[in-house]
Amino acid sequence: MENQTSRKRILLTGASGTVGFETLQHLVQHTDYEITVFDVKTQKSVKKLAPFKSRVEIVYGDISNKEQLLKVAQNKDVAIHLAAVIPPLADINPNLAYNVNVKGTENLIYALEKNSPECYLIFSSSISVYGDRIQNPEIIVSDVLQPSPGDQYGQTKVLCESLIRQSKLSWSIFRLAAIMGNHKISPLMFHMPLETPIEICTPKDTGRAFCKAIEHQEKLEKQIFNLGGGEDCVISYKSFLDKMFAEFGLGKADFPQKAFAEKNFHCGILKDGDDLDNILGFRQQNLKDYFQMVRHKIHPMQKKATFLFRSIIKKWLLSKSDPYKAHKKGNLKEMNHFFTQSEDKKLEKALL
Template sequence: MSNVLVTGGAGSMGRLVSEKLINDGHQVNIFDLPQANYEGFDNSKTKIFKGNLNDSSIEESILEVDTVIHLAAILPPTANINLELTEKVNVDGTRNLLSCIEKINPNIHIIFSSSVSIYGKNLDNSTIHLDNTANPDDHYAKTKYDSEVLVERSNINHTILRISGVSIPVFQEPPSEWPFLPNQKIEFIHRDDVVTSICNSVNNKEAYGQMFNISGGKSWQITGEKYVKDYFEILEVDMENALYQKEEGHFSWYQSSKSNKILQYQNNNYENYLAQIRQDLNNLMGE
């Protein structure tokens, strides 16, 4: 087992990753902002480090770790509104983290959480492969791509995970506008499978030096219209109420067979996700 640092470890995804790492037997360091919520962590299995990616506070957290899982980032929509903050956290923060690792603990394996948004809008609706040219077309995607470049150019052993849109298995109010076109190919991924892909990269020599597309797999390869139709059927709402954005979103189908073979994370199929949404809604309705 390893000592693992999770940046952004007190966030929603960071908590799930940290909990799974602990359950898998790892010792976990949590690094996050001073104002983050640290309640619920087991002090016997975690160490809390409060600070900022852009200063020396990160140094102590990496002293005795084998692996760094770098999740800390500004996400959309804030990432595409507060451009200066996003650049400072997503790019400058990653640069400082890498510099500290190279200076203090250069044998670390870093697992970097990136995004399929770096491919840009998929105008021809084709399946995305890793060798597709990156074409980031908003600020968030650009900062993720710039951070990937920093990671790849470093002297640090690394794994880069380009993660697709994450579907959370709890009922949520439909958005005012769905972030894709009706006929657009989309392939989201169950939240728990994202967690598994990240955690299964730890101590995985087959993942060293690799970049992967992380997506739901074949059962999740549908169209935007089908996703909305299935969701509205659970809500018993007429499809005529569905509004879509006017241009393609950052979604497609992805070649992920290699990543799943190595990381073994595609465990929750699309039908399972729908069943969980249906059950959660029934629970909310007291049924």
């Protein structure tokens, strides 16, 4: 009979999220792992986690509540911390983003240092910490951290990284590329410049990386890595949008000029992304796999209906474009945020 004390005790936060759910599915394949999940209680999380009840201890709570974390952080060998408020909600409600992302991370560190001081903490940061890289899209870990103005999410991740590095725990930080999974077409899509080169990683590969990291602590600890899908996962944002629109039945992403921002977003190519894959060997999917996954999720009837109403849908989407609205209204402050050059005529009129 297996000695219970030899089993690795894993704590996973944010298990109902896109990456968290994939990580959980990889973790449960290891019979020698004793898994505790800590997540916020919503209809979605309860439904998603229900099938794991017999295999995993599920604890619902609030990560900004220090007392709840003290209980769940007892006697843990590894903590995979994926709980976070992400865009667009992080930008809409920056206080919530700060409480969950920063205070939550601070609480988790405190709880682990107190109740599991030997615990190995693996944290998901983001490519957004590097800010706007349109001019120099090739990114390495040692680059300056400079989230774009107004990027609440990126700012919280920088603060979280600092807290983790200053902690007494053993840790690793993975800065995630564009994780494409359950992304819905939303107004946020207009914030990324069309010429942005993006490197994606699928949720399945990302979850695999977090799971595999557990067994490679000695090669990873006290280090930061960029996590991306590699050269087979690089595409321009314009090409990505065109392919996505075609899959959904929307035709081409043929929006007017000034519909998309020209600066102040993030993404790029992770030039040192192979470093993590060389240790973990987590990459198994590429762009072709991703678009196939998208295709399988869209019902043919839904695609036909979307095609029939494509012009109305695109008109509605355009009405949600913040750059386009700023351009139409001649809002100089917002235009300066979204566009590289302010329009001289409008500027002259405003100054008259």
